[in-house]
Structure formats: structure tokens, C-alpha cells
Amino acid sequence: MVIWIIGLSGAGKTTLAEEVVHLARQNGKTVALLDGDVMRSVWGDSLGHTLDGRKKNADRLHRLCRYLEGEGVHVVAPVLSIFQETRDNNRRELRDYHEVYIKCPMEALVCRDSKGLYARAGRGEIELPGVNMRFEEPCAPDLVIENTGSRNELLGYAPILAQKLIRPGKTAYPYTARDLLRDPEKYFYAPFCGKDFVNAWKRCREEHLAVWAGSDAMHPCPGDLTETERELWRLASTGQKPTGKDAALIEGLLRRFEVSKKLPATLEPPRYSCVRASDRLTRPHAYACLGAILALSAAEEPDMRPLNCLLKINDLLCSLSGLPSELFPLARRSLAGELAVVQGWAQRSRTCK
Numbered sequence: 478m479v480i481w482i483i484g485l486s487g488a489g490k491t492t493l494a495e496e497v498v499h500l501a502r503q504n505g506k507t508v509a510l511l512d513g514d515v516m517r518s519v520w521g522d523s524l525g526h527t528l529d530g531r532k533k534n535a536d537r538l539h540r541l542c543r544y545l546e547g548e549g550v551h552v553v554a555p556v557l558s559i560f561q562e563t564r565d566n567n568r569r570e571l572r573d574y575h576e577v578y579i580k581c582p583m584e585a586l587v588c589r590d591s592k593g594l595y596a597r598a599g600r601g602e603i604e605l606p607g608v609n610m611r612f613e614e615p616c617a618p619d620l621v622i623e624n625t626g627s628r629n630e631l632l633g634y635a636p637i638l639a640q641k642l643i644r645p646g647k648t649a650y651p652y653t654a655r656d657l658l659r660d661p662e663k664y665f666y667a668p669f670c671g672k673d674f675v676n677a678w679k680r681c682r683e684e685h686l687a688v689w690a691g692s693d694a695m696h697p698c699p700g701d702l703t704e705t706e707r708e709l710w711r712l713a714s715t716g717q718k719p720t721g722k723d724a725a726l727i728e729g730l731l732r733r734f735e736v737s738k739k740l741p742a743t744l745e746p747p748r749y750s751c752v753r754a755s756d757r758l759t760r761p762h763a764y765a766c767l768g769a770i771l772a773l774s775a776a777e778e779p780d781m782r783p784l785n786c787l788l789k790i791n792d793l794l795c796s797l798s799g800l801p802s803e804l805f806p807l808a809r810r811s812l813a814g815e816l817a818v819v820q821g822w823a824q825r826s827r828t829c830k
Contacts, residue, residue, distance in 0.1 A: 478551050479542045479571050480638055483558040483615055484579035485606060487589040489624050489631045490555035493579065496632050498553050500639035508642060509545055511538060513556035526604065535563040539570075546571055551642045559606045561613045575641060577634075578618040582625060617799035620688050637684050650681040653795040658759060661738035661793075682812050685795050689805040689812075696803040702762060703742045705730075709766035713807055718773045727770060735786050738793070740764065761797055764790050765807040772814020787815050 480497065484490045491512055501508045516538060517524055524530040535558060542552050558564065567574050587595045598605035606612040620638075624631050698710050708726065712719050719727050726744070734740055739757040758764075768790040775784045794800060794808050 478573040478575060478642055479546055479567065480551075480553045480575045480577060480641065481542075481558065481564070481567055482553065482555040482577045482579065483564075483618070484555075484581065484624075485586055485612060486557065486592075486594055487586045488579040488581040489622075489628075490557075490579055492628065493577075493622075493631055493635060493638075494553045494555035496635035497638045497642070500635055501551065501553075501642040504639075504643045506551055506642050507549070508551040508553060511541065511552055511554040511556075513538065513554070513558070516541075528610070531557070531559060532563075535560055539563055539566055542567070543570055546573070553638075553642075557606060557612075558615075559610070559612045561616060564615060575620070575638075576615060576618045577620045577622065577638065578615045579622045579624050579631075581623075585625065619798055623691070634687070637687055640680065640684075650677040652792040653681055655796060656798075657738070657793040657796040658761060658764070679816070681795055682791065682816055686809060686812055689800065689809050691802070691805050693806045693809065695806055699762070699803065703758065704744055705740060705742055705758060706763045706766070708744065709763050709770070713766040713769045716773075719770065727767075727774075730767065731771070731783065731786055734767070734789070735782070738789060740767065761794060761800060761804060764793055765800075765804040765811065768794065768811030769807045769814070772811050772818075775814060775818045784815070784818055787811065787818075791815050 480494075482490045482494050491514075494510060494512070498508045498510045513534065517534060520534070520537060524534050535556065538554060538556060542554060545552050564576060567576070590596060594603065594605055595608060597603045598608040601609070604610040620634070622631065622634055695714050698707065698714070702710060709730075712723055712727070718724075730740060737757075740763045741756050742758050743756070768787060771783045771787040771790065774780075775787055791812055794804075794811065800808060
């Protein structure tokens with residue numbers, strides 16, 4: 478696996494990467510730390526800090542990551558990585574690629590400027606990404622870390638990332654490995670047995686709860702939603718279990734989703750009862766809303782059917798790279814509800830024995 482950690486100078490890339498490597502090596506894993514700045518000296522200090530020099534450095538790091546991954550060596554690479562083209566190549570050509578973006582306010586970066594780079598860039602003495610050189614933010618990172626707190630808060634993400642190196646392969650939860658919104662899964666659980674499967678599922682949910690951390694307050698309803706998305710957003714915003722006509726709407730969508738793993742863009746027949754590929758929703762808003770609604774129903778009435786759909790919706794949400802931040806409160810509610818219901822069942826089952 479290659480964990481590619483992106484961020485502006487002073488964002489905390491190397492701090493996080495060193496802790497991830499330390500934890501993975503403690504567990505017997507062979508991991509190479511490829512720090513973007515350190516690697517410049519490995520190349521013989523032959524590259525400058527112009528756009529062309531930075532591009533060459535990124536390309537060399539990409540090729541080295543590809544070679545080491547082929548030799549069975551895990552890689553953690555804290556790099557400034559200003560080019561989306563390089564990240565696209567990583568995702569296309571590396572077998573197991575995980576992209577982490579550490580976001581940090583410019584005021585904090587300037588305060589942490591131990592090398593004086595931001596001061597020099599401000600005076601026009603050097604070119605620095607984020608100041609007087611363009612920095613392309615990652616389009617779809619697997620994890621976004623808002624580094625606005627303490628060093629310990631940043632290092633709290635290290636165990637999550639280290640686990641990806643420590644427990645790859647059969648213990649990973651497979652139903653989030655591809656975009657399930659574009660390619661619905663048929664859910665054959667046969668290859669798994671008992672504890673391994675449950676632990677992998679639980680770890681998947683807890684990791685995404687951490688990724689989607691932040692305020693639980695609902696955002697205003699976006700203005701470009703479809704009919705289905707608007708209705709579900711309205712229901713999810715109340716934070717209450719639907720009743721009457723709203724309950725009938727959810728029942729119909731639940732019945733359709735359970736069969737097809739798809740939601741229709743319109744609530745009018747025949748699309749409501751039989752979803753064609755051209756009619757289905759292809760963005761996550763409705764799914765996050767329905768997940769939050771089903772989490773309420775599953776908690777109040779422990780029933781396998783809504784829980785089964787909730788599991789599949791959460792798999793879908795966890796499979797998407799770059800979930801819009803406006804959906805974080807809904808997605809967290811959906812995941813937390815699923816975890817609470819399953820853990821409650823497990824507790825009751827132990828009590829009844």
C-alpha cells in the first residue's frame with residue numbers, strides 16, 4: 478500500500494507520516510518513508526523548486542512508489558504534491574493507493590513557519606505553493622484532516638492510517654473498495670466468517686466516523702436537488718421518524734432500494750416502482766438522507782429489513798471518495814445509528830444467553 482500525504486508547507490505531513498511509519502514498524506511491517514524534501518537530497522539536489530523541478534520530483538516519487546509497492550514494501554510519502562495529474566497517475570497505476578489531505582488555515586501555517594518560507598514568499602524572495610505559486614487542492618482524497626488543533630489531535634489519525642498497513646487483505650472490508658453508487662454490489666458475504674468480518678465492518682465504520690468529524694448541524698438545503706433529494710432532505714432535517722404519507726414514501730423507496738441498490742430521481746411512476754439506469758440518482762445526497770432516516774427507524778424498531786438497507790447505504794457512502802462536507806452530519810448520523818443498533822442487538826443477545 479502507498480499512503481500519499483498531501484499538504485502545504487507546515488501542515489503536519491511529516492509529523493503524521495513519521496508516527497504512522499513508527500506504529501506500522503512496531504507491528505512488524507516493512508514500510509518506507511519517502512519524505513518529499515528528504516528525497517531531493519537522495520536525487521543529489523539536482524532539482525530546483527520551480528514548477529518544472531517540482532513536477533520532476535513528483536514523477537520520481539511516483540515511479541519509486543510503484544517500484545517499492547511491486548516489491549512488497551509499504552510506502553508512506555509526505556509530499557507537497559501540488560499537481561492533480563500526479564495524484565491521478567497514483568490512483569490509476571498504484572495497486573493500493575490511499576490519499577490523505579491535511580488542510581490547514583494560512584494563519585496557522587504562517588505561525589508555524591519555522592523555516593521562514595512564508596515570510597520570504599511574502600517578500601517575493603521565493604515562490605511558495607499557496608502564496609505565490611498555484612496549489613491544486615486534491616479533487617477526491619480518501620481522507621481530509623482539518624489540522625486546526627493540537628499536535629496530539631493530528632497524531633490521533635496515525636493509528637487509523639497505520640491499521641491500513643497492519644491489516645490489509647482478507648481483514649479489510651471489501652464492500653467499500655469501489656464506487657457502489659456507480660457499481661452496486663450484490664452482497665455475497667460467503668468468503669467471511671464470524672469475528673473477522675464483524676471486526677472489519679466495525680473498523681470501516683469507525684474510520685469513516687473519524688473522517689467525517691465536525692459539526693452535526695444540518696446545512697441549508699442545496700438549491701439544485703431533484704424531487705427525491707428535496708423530499709428526503711426535508712425528512713432528514715426534522716430528525717424525527719416519518720409518519721403518515723412520509724412513512725409511505727420511505728417504505729416505497731426502501732422496497733425499491735432493497736432490490737436494486739438504487740434510488741429514483743423522481744417519485745412519479747413508473748420510475749418510482751422500476752428504476753432504470755437512466756432514472757436513478759448518481760450522487761450521494763439522497764442516500765445520505767435516507768441513511769439518516771433509516772437510522773432513526775432501526776433504533777426505534779429493531780427490524781432486520783431497514784437495518785439491511787441501512788448497511789447497504791452506509792457501504793455506499795463509505796465507498797465514495799470525496800463525500801461533500803455538507804453531507805457529513807447526515808452520513809455520521811447514518812453510521813452511528815447502524816453501529817448503535819448492531820451493538821445493542823449484540824448486547825441483548827449476550828444478556829439472553
